[in-house]
Amino acid sequence: MTDDAQIEVTVIGGLHQIEAAEWDRCACPETGSGRPIDPFTTYRFLKALEDSGSVGVGTGWEPRHVLARRDGQLIGVMPCYAKNHSQGEYIFDFNWAHAYENAGGAYYPKLQAAVPFTPATGRRFLTAEGCDDVGMSALIQGAVQLAAQNELSSIHATFCTEAEAIAGAQMGLLHRTGQQFHWYNDGYADFDGFLGALSSRKRKAIRKERRVAQGFGGVIHQFTGDQIQPEHWDAFWQFYQDTGMRKWGQPYLSREFFDIAQAELRDDILLIMCERDGHWVAGAMNLIGRDTLYGRYWGCQEDHPCLHFEVCYYQAIDYAIANGMARVEAGAQGQHKLARGYLPTPVHSLHWIADPGFRDAVARFVTAEREAVDQDIEVLTEYGPFRKNGGEDEGREAE
Template identity: 65%
Template sequence: MAEIEITLHASFAEIPAQEWDALACPEATSGRPIDPFTTHSFFVALESSGSIGARSGWQARPLLARKDGQAIAAMPMFAKSHSQGEYIFDQAWAQAFERAGGDYYPKLQVAVPFTPATGRRFLTLSGYEAEGTAALISGATQVAEQNNLSSLHITFCTEDEATRGEGMGLLHRITQQYHWHNNGYADFDGFLADLSSRKRKAIRKERQTANGAGLEIKTLTGDDIQPAHWEAFWQFYQDTGARKWGTPYLTRAAFDAFHDTMRNDILLVLAYDGTTPIAGALNFIGRDVLFGRYWGCTADYPCLHFELCYYRAIDWAIANGLQKVEAGAQGDHKLARGYLPVPVHSLHWIANEGFARAVGEYLTAERNAVTEDIDVLTSYGPFRHIQSED
């Protein structure tokens, strides 16, 4: 049988786009990619803009597996010197490991930087799922061992990938996010009809408040997005980034790169006070999912955040036949607005056997707690129960 060759690369740009995308998004030859974040365009936009690289602590080290000269699998891997911009939090692990005298950083991270969105992390050619996954895991752990790195983390992978990886000896972690699901709604009122009367009234009041503020709200995608829109959004993004992370993850050039190569996969929602944009929400469009990513404003208006980030996203998803809206990480306030808790999966490999056992025990307890939380939170959601209050 032919051997599989694993190559480690220093950037995404050195891998031909056609070769990468044949693994990441083969469906894009006949339409929109299922996941815009694993495309060659997205990773190269982050690289070319300086958003990832040595400065950011995200150094690209993508893996490629070939068999008989054909690329059969790839993995977006990074060498990390910190745990920022990941959204699956392991800082407590790092502190414990370092208190015990170890060096947790650098580590290997298989992820989409700054993007808490579930998607494939083992990008395999159809028919090579098991073989390609095994080759990538073997290659990545060998890189970690040969470089004396503490660990490998594969975050926001699919449930199927988590099952396969766990079967190959990786630790399986479950956390949670809030997603909105389209249950065949014809319009926003159809969605509201599924809610309890109290929650339905609350959402209507929030929308009336936001839309009654005298602002004009524009929903833009593709060629309707102009460079001036990005200049405005950059101001919003900087404000939010400074408050949340201290330093924004993306550079200004990243938004220009998105505009040049991905604007057909972007939905930008902007609010104007007269001719001045004062708030905005950035979404990426998948084939079946709308991914909410960034929000910011230069003026505060009641309920405007909910309108731009959540309700306009639902409006657009319904109108365009999308099945889901993923509104990003955390945020219990999303529950009352129709976004229900769902499990999120990741995989982990830790070189030190004793520490790996301790983390494994922790993950078992955490998984049980998260599963219980999801059940409890879902029961408190806004949707009507069997005994309706209407």
């Protein structure tokens, strides 16, 4: 229980313990007027992770979702996981874990409020309409109580919104910032309109990359909804396995996840697939939000120059412009995205540390890190590909 006797906080070990409509009233109350803002916190996406065995016993991601009810009415939910490692998070705390354990503490298990394997910004304290403040407060208090009762070292809400980060810091949580590269739609009519905002040198470089990539000897397709067929997932699983083994040692998602995606998630997915000589040779999977396209996975069976940039970055921009979307989030890391029109953007997380001494050390670290991130974003933005002050640059006539 929280301090307010009318509010009850409980924990469930999986989404099978709650109805989809009840969860989604908090996760995506806006769906009555169209597509959800965040496709990752919907019941169907998180349930697909659980039903496919991608999270659960043996994965290091064991569901411990926190629910808050007021007078029996659900007012907030938080997708939460007990973790015994720090894999698949993308806002990493490996150094914190090493320091705490070297000092004799047990950092794991910890509690992670997140969408597994998904470095995409979205609400982590999912509240029903009109319940933002009371719902977030109840969820935080409930998570802290859960951590204390189970002697957990810490709670981490990663890739939360900036508004949540500000509110959480006011409640005493530690606010950490990081950096990603996002593309923003400045009302462009088409891809050429976007290129017109860039310096001549960057514009030429992108046009050259697109020509090289599109000359790979095949055709690039964009599939969504019922256009996606099981054969596409058969091919994409091979791409995903190859990338997963090279980047993480083993893929995070199971093969069954993609079968469930075909059945339950295909309206939320954009698959960009490359076909050559009758075979699928490369592809990228994106999730579609209301105003944002989220790039998630890429893989290939053949290497072709610049094809990765075309499929993951430029095709995503094409889709976003054609569908009036505000931005593209292309995933974690990658300063190479800057030259391709993706600008440095802060990402946020909140942290609760049980041990007071360790908390003070982490607080000093995140304060210094936040200042460094701000400076880095300022410098990188200045070196971005866009024309300065909206003016034209030299050399356009020779383009």
